[in-house]
Amino acid sequence: MEDFLISLLILFLSFISLTLFVLFYKHKSLFSYPNTPPGAIGLPIIGESLEFLSTGWKGEPEKFIFDRLNKYKSDIFKTSIVGVPAAIFCGPVCNKFLFSNENKLVTSWWPDSVNKIFPASTEINSKESAIRLKKLLPRFLKPEALQRYIGVMDELAQRHFASSWENREHVLVFPLAKSFTFSLACRLFLSLEDRIHVERLSEPFQNIAAGIISMPIDLPGTPFNRAIKASNFVRKELLSIVRQRKSDLAEGKASPTQDILSHMLLTCDEIGQYMNESAIADNILGLLIGGHDTASAACTFIVKYLAELPQIYDRVYREQMEIAKAKAKAKGELLKWEDIQKMKYSWNVACEVLRLASPLQGAFREAINDFVFNGFNIPKGWKLYWSSNSTHKNHAYFPEPYKFDPSRFEGNGPAPYTFVPFGGGPRMCPGKEYAKLEILVFMHNLVKRFKWTKLLEKEKIIVDPLPIPEKGLPVRLFPHKTLSL
Numbered sequence: 001m002e003d004f005l006i007s008l009l010i011l012f013l014s015f016i017s018l019t020l021f022v023l024f025y026k027h028k029s030l031f032s033y034p035n036t037p038p039g040a041i042g043l044p045i046i047g048e049s050l051e052f053l054s055t056g057w058k059g060e061p062e063k064f065i066f067d068r069l070n071k072y073k074s075d076i077f078k079t080s081i082v083g084v085p086a087a088i089f090c091g092p093v094c095n096k097f098l099f100s101n102e103n104k105l106v107t108s109w110w111p112d113s114v115n116k117i118f119p120a121s122t123e124i125n126s127k128e129s130a131i132r133l134k135k136l137l138p139r140f141l142k143p144e145a146l147q148r149y150i151g152v153m154d155e156l157a158q159r160h161f162a163s164s165w166e167n168r169e170h171v172l173v174f175p176l177a178k179s180f181t182f183s184l185a186c187r188l189f190l191s192l193e194d195r196i197h198v199e200r201l202s203e204p205f206q207n208i209a210a211g212i213i214s215m216p217i218d219l220p221g222t223p224f225n226r227a228i229k230a231s232n233f234v235r236k237e238l239l240s241i242v243r244q245r246k247s248d249l250a251e252g253k254a255s256p257t258q259d260i261l262s263h264m265l266l267t268c269d270e271i272g273q274y275m276n277e278s279a280i281a282d283n284i285l286g287l288l289i290g291g292h293d294t295a296s297a298a299c300t301f302i303v304k305y306l307a308e309l310p311q312i313y314d315r316v317y318r319e320q321m322e323i324a325k326a327k328a329k330a331k332g333e334l335l336k337w338e339d340i341q342k343m344k345y346s347w348n349v350a351c352e353v354l355r356l357a358s359p360l361q362g363a364f365r366e367a368i369n370d371f372v373f374n375g376f377n378i379p380k381g382w383k384l385y386w387s388s389n390s391t392h393k394n395h396a397y398f399p400e401p402y403k404f405d406p407s408r409f410e411g412n413g414p415a416p417y418t419f420v421p422f423g424g425g426p427r428m429c430p431g432k433e434y435a436k437l438e439i440l441v442f443m444h445n446l447v448k449r450f451k452w453t454k455l456l457e458k459e460k461i462i463v464d465p466l467p468i469p470e471k472g473l474p475v476r477l478f479p480h481k482t483l484s485l
């Protein structure tokens with residue numbers, strides 16, 4: 001018996017040694033190209049992921065980038081943060097290079113875990129047609145198309161503030177901002193207003209968000225497994241909404257302009273092809289995911305900075321009250337496109353928030369060919385990452401980078417490719433203009449009602465992967481009527 005156990009132990013140890021040897025060998029060989037950017041490859045599989053993630057958990061994600069930029073004295077360095085070789089591209093020249101070489105030298109890339117949670121529609125007949133149809137997306141979200149929805153945004157914001165903020169002494173900002181942006185998306189994308197239905201759709205998004213940043217282990221009960229199930233649930237729900245709308249449109253029960261869903265069903269691409277139901281459901285899911293936590297994080301940080309900077313709050317208040325007073329004279333008319341154009345200072349404030357607390361820290365690309373950049377070889381298949389912090393928090397592009405200064409956005413604003421909260425080039429966020437409108441409508445409705453103070457003076461910020469105040473930003477509200485007493 002004893003001999004048997006010893007043999008088993010030897011077998012086990014041999015297996016572990018062999019696995020480690022293979023992993024180390026494979027890991028090293030992945031990086032063994034001549035003249036690649038300087039950097040460290042870290043441990044097999046996890047690479048430098050722990051260092052990368054832990055700087056975010058401590059609220060200073062830029063530290064990972066700046067430590068290495070200083071160490072290697074190069075705007076590009078190599079690392080391994082997603083189990084594969086990656087080169088981090090920093091600064092405006094690198095941003096310009098990645099943004100303008102989409103589908104020439106690089107292509108968009110997501111970790112496998114993300115592709116498993118959001119598998120592309122199988123009913124789309126070819127990759128080319130999927131790409132062609134995806135190009136239609138910006139059409140539904142460009143300013144001309146969105147103008148007609150500003151009144152709806154304002155109406156919904158008024159209802160949101162009346163039901164969730166007014167007559168309360170304290171509120172928790174982050175969950176409220178999320179509920180606002182999600183209800184708005186359900187209304188504008190799908191004409192969905194029933195609170196119970198909206199909540200049923202919103203719940204799985206918590207699981208989806210948690211799964212995207214979890215270990216990709218697909219076993220019952222793991223966050224990853226819950227995220228896959230949640231995503232399947234939402235896709236089925238969306239598909240049934242799309243089918244219902246198709247028949248309502250055919251019977252004249254729905255309007256062709258009532259929301260983005262009607263728009264998608266009735267718009268064809270340049271060769272006359274319409275999006276099929278699954279492709280539309282996938283695109284709406286993409287919009288709900290892309291716009292869910294990003295815009296609510298931005299709104300939350302606006303509340304945080306305005307609480308900390310009373311002189312900035314006062315200027316935003318004055319700008320918004322001019323508009324609010326004109327609206328009151330016009331017997332409560334809803335916000336219009338022209339009003340949004342007047343919110344220049346408020347938008348500069350929002351941009352400064354997006355610079356200092358970028359909802360997305362960056363995004364990946366994949367090299368589709370071997371190429372040479374800045375004298376370094378980048379092998380085909382390597383993952384490349386652009387990082388907003390490499391410029392946003394760099395004093396070379398934003399002097400005194402940690403100072404909150406909305407005047408940076410006056411005149412010509414920041415130099416090209418330095419302010420990139422929405423990315424750039426063909427993959428630039430298609431929801432940029434939509435996000436701008438919802439953020440400004442949120443600011444208008446918030447500032448005209450309240451002043452506020454933070455309840456936790458030194459609340460920690462965690463970046464995981466979006467920045468959020470650790471306790472959700474509790475604030476004490478002071479309605480303006482009370483202030484003027």
Ligand code: HEM
Pocket residue numbers: 108141286287288290291292294295298354358359360362363364421422423424426427428429430431432434435
């Ligand atoms: C403040 C809010 C937002 C920020 C900071 C933001 C930022 C970004 C960034 C950095 C990207 C990646 C670009 C890249 O790959 O280089 C992106 C992609 C995307 N965003 Fe946004 N976004 C915001 C709001 C929204 C909203 C409201 C929507 C939907 C209406 C949206 C939909 C999307 C989609 C669908 C993509 C993927 C595009 C693609 O793969 O080509 N985003 N966003």
